[in-house]
Amino acid sequence: MKRNIILMGPPGAGKGTLAKQLISLGLVHISTGDMFREAIKAGTELGLLADSYIKHGNLVPDEVTIGIVKERLAMPDCENGFLLDGFPRTLPQAEALEKLTKEINRPIEAAINLDCDEKELVRRISGRRVCKNCGAPYHIDSAKPKVEGVCDICGGPLYQRNDDNEEALKVRLAHYVNQTKPLIDFYQERGLLTNFDSLKGSAVLFDEIAKFLKS
Ligand code: AP5
Numbered sequence: 001m002k003r004n005i006i007l008m009g010p011p012g013a014g015k016g017t018l019a020k021q022l023i024s025l026g027l028v029h030i031s032t033g034d035m036f037r038e039a040i041k042a043g044t045e046l047g048l049l050a051d052s053y054i055k056h057g058n059l060v061p062d063e064v065t066i067g068i069v070k071e072r073l074a075m076p077d078c079e080n081g082f083l084l085d086g087f088p089r090t091l092p093q094a095e096a097l098e099k100l101t102k103e104i105n106r107p108i109e110a111a112i113n114l115d116c117d118e119k120e121l122v123r124r125i126s127g128r129r130v131c132k133n134c135g136a137p138y139h140i141d142s143a144k145p146k147v148e149g150v151c152d153i154c155g156g157p158l159y160q161r162n163d164d165n166e167e168a169l170k171v172r173l174a175h176y177v178n179q180t181k182p183l184i185d186f187y188q189e190r191g192l193l194t195n196f197d198s199l200k201g202s203a204v205l206f207d208e209i210a211k212f213l214k215s
Helices: 014-024 032-042 045-054 061-072 091-105 118-127 166-180 183-189 202-215
Strands: 005-008 030-031 083-087 110-115 128-131 138-139 193-197
Touching: 005 014, 005 091, 005 183, 014 030, 014 083, 014 202, 030 032, 030 061, 032 061, 032 083, 032 128, 045 061, 061 091, 091 183, 110 183, 110 202, 118 128, 118 166, 183 193, 193 202
Parallel strands: 005 083, 005 110, 030 083, 110 193
Antiparallel strands: 128 138
């Protein structure tokens, strides 16, 4: 089975949804967005700094983001394989990851890119609701919880992220196009990239990608 995976794609492509399904394969889910949101909730120094960038849709500086990923990947639970969701997002991050995974002898084995058109991204992001406790994603039309406003998994309250608004989304999409999309070529050149169509429903997508990772 392939381990040490990167999940790539624009905001709203379904990286978090897919990662939460793929942990059933025994891979650890590492989401830099979730790590920053936890720090914001805890009111730490990192949280205060991250919030000042995230709420406007901007990227947290590379040195900060690379630092937290470096610490996380060195933890023993990553030994059996990890899923990186939302990292790397810039060329310096991709280069740092390449160096780091060599040092710790946990090389990246696949970069999965989720394709999705912009109209659908806007629909997904504007209707997304997230559990305040466990981070599970929902959608007001296409992924409703059983009880409105309540997480099916942990019973926590659902909320709308403060960067899921039209203004911040424009900025996030621009950062994606200018800084993250070029990484598709970076991983293509290394023979690691595989594209998947995220317009397929999340159950079909999960089956396809789980099959690919097991092959
Ligand atoms: P992050 O949390 O990583 O946000 P993102 O990349 O913008 O991605 P999203 O979480 O918005 O979307 P997703 O692809 O996970 O989609 P989801 O599964 O939720 O980062 C947030 C911020 O933190 C960044 O803007 C930045 O400021 C900072 N940051 C994070 N990492 C950083 C880094 N490396 N460097 C610098 N800064 C960083 O799905 C979305 C919706 O669609 C849901 O409602 C879901 O139900 C629905 N859906 C999902 N899949 C499907 C499907 N297949 N079919 C139909 N609907 C679907």
